[in-house]
Amino acid sequence: MKRQRNRRIFRWDNFIWLRFRNGLFGMALLFVVSGMLSASVYAQEDGISGEMTDGIEEAESGQIVVVIDPGHGGENLGGEYEDYTEKEMTLIVADSMREELEKYEGITVYMTRDDDRELSLVERCEYAERVNADFLFCLHFNMSGEHTLFGAECWVSAFGENYSKGYSFASVEMDLLQDLGLYSRGIKTRLNDRGIDYYGIIRHSVERDIPCVLIEHCHLDQENDQPFYDHDEKLIEFGILDATAVAKYFHLSSEELNVDYSNYRNVQVDVPANVVSPDRTEPDICMIEVVDQNMSNGEVSVQVSAADYDSGMLYYTYSYDGGQNFSPLQRWQDKSVDTFVFTMQVPPHVVPRIVVNGYNGYDLYTTSNMVSLPSMDYKTAEEIAAQMEGKEALESISQTLVAAKERSRIITREVSIAQVKKPLSFQYFMTVCIVCALLVLGMTISMILILGGRKRKRRRKRKKR
Ligand SMILES: [Zn+2]
Numbered sequence: 001m002k003r004q005r006n007r008r009i010f011r012w013d014n015f016i017w018l019r020f021r022n023g024l025f026g027m028a029l030l031f032v033v034s035g036m037l038s039a040s041v042y043a044q045e046d047g048i049s050g051e052m053t054d055g056i057e058e059a060e061s062g063q064i065v066v067v068i069d070p071g072h073g074g075e076n077l078g079g080e081y082e083d084y085t086e087k088e089m090t091l092i093v094a095d096s097m098r099e100e101l102e103k104y105e106g107i108t109v110y111m112t113r114d115d116d117r118e119l120s121l122v123e124r125c126e127y128a129e130r131v132n133a134d135f136l137f138c139l140h141f142n143m144s145g146e147h148t149l150f151g152a153e154c155w156v157s158a159f160g161e162n163y164s165k166g167y168s169f170a171s172v173e174m175d176l177l178q179d180l181g182l183y184s185r186g187i188k189t190r191l192n193d194r195g196i197d198y199y200g201i202i203r204h205s206v207e208r209d210i211p212c213v214l215i216e217h218c219h220l221d222q223e224n225d226q227p228f229y230d231h232d233e234k235l236i237e238f239g240i241l242d243a244t245a246v247a248k249y250f251h252l253s254s255e256e257l258n259v260d261y262s263n264y265r266n267v268q269v270d271v272p273a274n275v276v277s278p279d280r281t282e283p284d285i286c287m288i289e290v291v292d293q294n295m296s297n298g299e300v301s302v303q304v305s306a307a308d309y310d311s312g313m314l315y316y317t318y319s320y321d322g323g324q325n326f327s328p329l330q331r332w333q334d335k336s337v338d339t340f341v342f343t344m345q346v347p348p349h350v351v352p353r354i355v356v357n358g359y360n361g362y363d364l365y366t367t368s369n370m371v372s373l374p375s376m377d378y379k380t381a382e383e384i385a386a387q388m389e390g391k392e393a394l395e396s397i398s399q400t401l402v403a404a405k406e407r408s409r410i411i412t413r414e415v416s417i418a419q420v421k422k423p424l425s426f427q428y429f430m431t432v433c434i435v436c437a438l439l440v441l442g443m444t445i446s447m448i449l450i451l452g453g454r455k456r457k458r459r460r461k462r463k464k465r
Contacts, residue, residue, distance in 0.1 A: 059108035059132065064250050066101070067110045067128040067210075069201065070094035071140040074118025079143040081221040087116065089220065089235055090139045096239025097139070097246075104243075104252040125204035125212075134250075135169070135212070136205050137242065141229065142216040148329050149363065150224040151183035155214040157197050157206045158189035158276045164269040165211040166202075171267040173215060173245040180241060182218055182228060183331055185314060186361045189276045215242065279311035279362045286358035286366040291341060295376050298346045304356055304368070305339045311361030313338070320346045322353035322370060329359070348383075351375045 059065045070090035072078030078086025094111055101109045110131050112124040119127075128136045142153070154173055156166030170187040178184050190198035197203040205212035217238050218225035228234055246252075253260040285307045292301035300320075306313055312335055317326040333340045346352045352373040357365040379387070 062106070064107045064252070065110070065132050065134050066107065066246060066250075067112060067131060067133040067136045068094045068097055068101075069112040069124050069128075069136060069138040071138060073113050073116055076118050079141055079220050081143060081147075084141075084220045084229070086141045086143075086220060089141050089229065091116070092232055092235040093139050093217070093239040093242065096236040097137075097242045098239075100240045100243035101246060103256045104247050104254040107246075107250065107252055121200035122204050124201060125208055125210070128205065128210050129208045133210050135165075135246075136201070136210050137246065138201050138212065138214045139242065140214060140216050141218065141220040143219060143221045147219075147221045149185075150219050150222040150329070151185040152177040152218050153185035153216045154187045155199055155202065155216070156187060156189060157202050157212065158191055158278075159197070159206060159272075161271050162202075162206045162209075162211050163189065163276050164271045166213045167269040168266045169211070169245065169249045170213050170215075171269075172248050173213070173242065176241045176245050177217070180228065180237075182225065185216075186311065188278060188311070188361065190278050191275070195275070279308070279360060279364070281310065282364045283308040283313060283358050283360045283366040285338075286356065286368045288354065288356050288368040288371060290354060290371045290373060293373055293376070295374075296378050298348055298376050298378055298380070299343050300346050300352060300354065300373065301341055301343045302354060302356065302371075303339065303341045304358065306356075306358035306366070306368075307338045308358075308360035313358055314361050314363070315359040316342075317357045317359075317365075318342075318344050319355045319357075320344065320350070320352045323355040323367065326357060346373075346376060348376050348378050348380060 070087075070093070072087035072090060074087075076087065078090070080086070091113070095114070098109045098111055101107055108131075110127070110133070112127050113119055124138075125136070142149070152174065154166075154170035156170055157163050167187055174184050174187060192198045197206060199214055202212045202214060218228050220229060229238075247254070247259070248261045248264045249266060251262045251264055253262055283306055285305065287305045289303045289305075290300060291303050292299075294300070302318065304316060306316070313332045314335075315329040315332060317329055319326045327344070330342070333342070344354075346354075352375070354371045354373065356368040358368065359365040
C-alpha cells in the first residue's frame with residue numbers, strides 16, 4: 001500500500017521522491033543493523049554464542065546447573081595400585097552420580113568427560129564456565145606415599161565465598177561418607193608457594209567464580225578403605241552418595257525417589273575475611289602415661305593426651321621399642337576429646353619402652369615422652385599353643401609306644417602259640433628214631449655182655465665141682 005502511494009508521489013515530483021526513498025532505505029538499513037546488534041548483545045548477555053554452545057544443550061532457566069568432573073582420563077591414569085586405576089573408578093562414580101541426580105527435579109547435570117579422554121584442568125573449568133555451572137564437583141581417589149593413610153577428605157578453596165560454599169557442601173558429603181563407615185580426614189584448604197589455591201581445578205574454577213569441591217572418596221592403596229571400592233557396585237554406591245549430597249545441598253526433591261530435601265539445613269559457614277590457611281605445624285601437645293600393665297598377658301594401657309589447635313588430631317601410632325618400630329596408623333578415637341586410653345600388646349621378654357606419635361589433620365606428627373616398663377615373662381598365645389602342641393606330640397608318642405608294646409606282646413603270644421602248634425618235622429622224627437635205635441642197640445649189647453658173663457661164671461663153677 002505504501003509503495004503505491006509513493007509511486008503516485010513519484011508522478012508528482014521526482015526530486016521529492018528520490019529524497020523520500022533514500023530516507024526510507026536509510027531507515028530500513030538502520031532498523032536491520034540495530035536489530036542485528038541488539039540480538040547479538042542479548043546473546044552475549046545470556047552467555048550463549050554459536051561457538052561456545054557447540055554440542056551443549058542449554059539448561060532451562062531457573063534450573064540448578066552442576067558439572068561433575070571425573071578425575072584424570074586418557075594418558076593421565078591418576079592413582080594406580082594393584083588392580084585399581086583411578087581414572088576408571090572416577091568415571092564409574094561420575095556416571096552413577098549423574099544418573100542419580102537426573103532423578104531429581106530442577107537440576108541440569110553435565111560431565112566434563114563421559115569417556116576415557118584426557119582433559120587439562122583449564123579445559124574442565126572452561127567447560128563448567130560455558131554451561132554456566134553453579135557448582136563443580138571433582139571426583140577422585142587418594143593414595144599415600146607409604147600406603148599408610150586411610151579415610152575420605154574434601155578440598156575446598158581457601159578464599160571468600162568459594163570457601164564458605166565449598167565447606168558447606170563438603171560438610172554434607174563428609175557426613176554421608178562417614179555414615180557409610182569411612183574415616184573422615186576432614187575438609188581442608190591447601191595453598192601453593194604463591195599463596196593461592198594449590199589444586200589447579202579449584203584455582204581455575206574459582207578464577208571463573210564457580211564454587212568447586214575436590215572429593216577424595218578414600219585411599220585406593222590401603223586395606224582399611226579397600227572394602228569401600230573393591231567392586232563396581234561400591235563405586236556406583238559412591239556416585240549415589242555424591243548425588244544425594246548435591247540434592248541435599250541444593251534442597252532438591254525427587255518424585256521418582258520419593259525424597260524431598262527442600263527443608264534440609266546446610267551448615268552455615270561465614271565468608272572468611274582472610275585466606276583460610278592450611279595447618280603447617282605439628283600437633284601442639286602429645287603426652288602419654290601408662291595406666292595399667294598386665295604382667296600375665298602383656299597388655300599395657302596407655303593414656304594419650306594430645307591436641308592440635310589448628311587442624312585437630314587425626315591418627316596415632318604406638319611403639320614398644322622406644323620408637324624404632326611403630327604400629328599402623330590408628331583412628332583418633334573421638335576427635336572432640338584430647339585424652340583417651342588405649343591398650344597395646346607388648347611381647348614377652350622385652351623391656352617395653354612406650355612411645356606414641358600423634359598426627360594432626362594435615363598428617364604432621366608430634367612424638368610423645370617415653371615410658372619404660374619392667375619386662376613381662378608371660379607366655380604368648382603362640383608359645384602356649386606350641387607348648388600344647390608339644391604336650392600333644394608327647395602324648396601321641398607315648399600312646400604310640402604303648403600301642404606298639406601291646407602289639408609286640410600280641411605278636412609274641414601268637415608266635416609262641418604258633419611254635420607249640422608246629423607239626424613234627426621229618427628231620428626231627430629221623431633224629432628221634434636214630435637215638436632210639438642207638439639206645440636199643442646199646443641195651444642189646446649190654447644184655448649180651450651180661451648174659452655172656454653169667455655163662456662164663458656157671459662154667460667156672462662146674463669145673464670147680
Ligand atoms: Zn586423583
